[in-house]
Amino acid sequence: MTPLTVGTMIFKGMRAGNAGNTMTDAFEQDQKASAGCCAPGRVAGSAAPRLAQRASDDLRTALDATLAPVPEGFFDMGARKPRYPADGEGPRRRVHTSAFRIGRHAVTNRLFAAFATESGYCSTAEREGWSYVFAGLLDDPAAHPVSPEGTPWWCLVEGATWHSPLGPGSGIEGLMDHPVVHVSWSDALAFCDFLGLRLPREAEWEKAARGGRRHNLFPWGNALEPADGHRHNVWQGRFPDLNSGVDGYIGTAPVDAFTPNGFGLHNMTGNVWEWCADWFALPVITRLPARDPDGPSDGTRKVLRGGSYLCHASYCERYHVHSRTGNTPDSTTGHIGFRVAASA
Numbered sequence: 001m002t003p004l005t006v007g008t009m010i011f012k013g014m015r016a017g018n019a020g021n022t023m024t025d026a027f028e029q030d031q032k033a034s035a036g037c038c039a040p041g042r043v044a045g046s047a048a049p050r051l052a053q054r055a056s057d058d059l060r061t062a063l064d065a066t067l068a069p070v071p072e073g074f075f076d077m078g079a080r081k082p083r084y085p086a087d088g089e090g091p092r093r094r095v096h097t098s099a100f101r102i103g104r105h106a107v108t109n110r111l112f113a114a115f116a117t118e119s120g121y122c123s124t125a126e127r128e129g130w131s132y133v134f135a136g137l138l139d140d141p142a143a144h145p146v147s148p149e150g151t152p153w154w155c156l157v158e159g160a161t162w163h164s165p166l167g168p169g170s171g172i173e174g175l176m177d178h179p180v181v182h183v184s185w186s187d188a189l190a191f192c193d194f195l196g197l198r199l200p201r202e203a204e205w206e207k208a209a210r211g212g213r214r215h216n217l218f219p220w221g222n223a224l225e226p227a228d229g230h231r232h233n234v235w236q237g238r239f240p241d242l243n244s245g246v247d248g249y250i251g252t253a254p255v256d257a258f259t260p261n262g263f264g265l266h267n268m269t270g271n272v273w274e275w276c277a278d279w280f281a282l283p284v285i286t287r288l289p290a291r292d293p294d295g296p297s298d299g300t301r302k303v304l305r306g307g308s309y310l311c312h313a314s315y316c317e318r319y320h321v322h323s324r325t326g327n328t329p330d331s332t333t334g335h336i337g338f339r340v341a342a343s344a
């Protein structure tokens with residue numbers, strides 16, 4: 001199967017699979033129209049390898065040290081005034097979570113490299129032989145002419161993987177404390193399984209992102225750029241051709257860049273989209289507050305949260321604590337990573 005065929009199939013499949021539901025159709029059209037920075041996809045031909053052994057004590061200890069507690073209790077999930085209603089950003093509703101722990105930051109290249117060395121795991125992008133890279137990060141985007149329909153700023157780069165994020169010849173030297181990228185949901189799950197951890201539920205992710213605040217747009221409050229400076233890594237300028245980088249970064253930032261939120265968590269918004277455990281669907285509103293909701297029992301796409309270094313109000317304003325998108329579990333790009341969670 002050629003990469004071009006794969007990319008085209010996904011968009012067709014996404015539309016055909018949801019025919020007959022006006023809300024969902026509108027949602028899919030909106031997703032396609034505004035996919036923007038938000039995640040071109042893939043259905044992989046190869047299956048994720050199974051890992052027999054477990055992580056070393058050293059690696060488990062290293063991961064455990066990155067976890068911060070989030071207390072049990074109710075919170076208000078979703079936006080009262082959604083920016084993208086068709087994404088299911090609203091309505092605002094009461095949700096209860098048990099106590100849990102979540103990564104203070106996204107999983108780094110350093111930690112993912114340790115996992116790959118110990119486990120011998122081969123990621124989706126390594127098996128499939130390609131991933132999507134943002135054109136503005138490539139020296140010669142014209143050398144990679146294949147893009148998903150409607151999003152020419154995404155280049156299909158053969159040989160782009162977590163350890164060669166811009167393709168062959170690139171590396172992660174100097175990026176060991178940056179989030180691992182070009183990891184699929186399946187890769188993130190394999191990492192979690194190996195470490196005895198799990199991905200956050202979507203509700204847990206949003207509660208964590210809000211940092212104990214109520215009705216906030218960002219992990220720190222409501223101002224995108226507070227007077228005391230930038231608080232996350234998003235796009236400044238004009239998407240997709242001018243990124244001034246005044247927040248300090250054009251691509252990814254170190255996972256602990258910027259001030260953490262009230263729960264001590266860094267970069268819950270901006271930097272990289274983060275995989276959650278749930279299948280993606282519009283929220284189901286219940287009469288009583290949901291408790292530790294797991295989301296739909298099946299689906300075609302997994303939830304992504306937090307937006308990325310490519311989000312900008314002019315094109316894809318999905319850098320709020322309530323913003324959401326989804327992608328197939330085998331999709332990989334240079335702006336998708338993940339953080340781990342564990343029950344308390």
Ligand SMILES: [Cu+2]
Pocket residue numbers: 036037038307308310311312316317318319
């Ligand atoms: Cu975006």
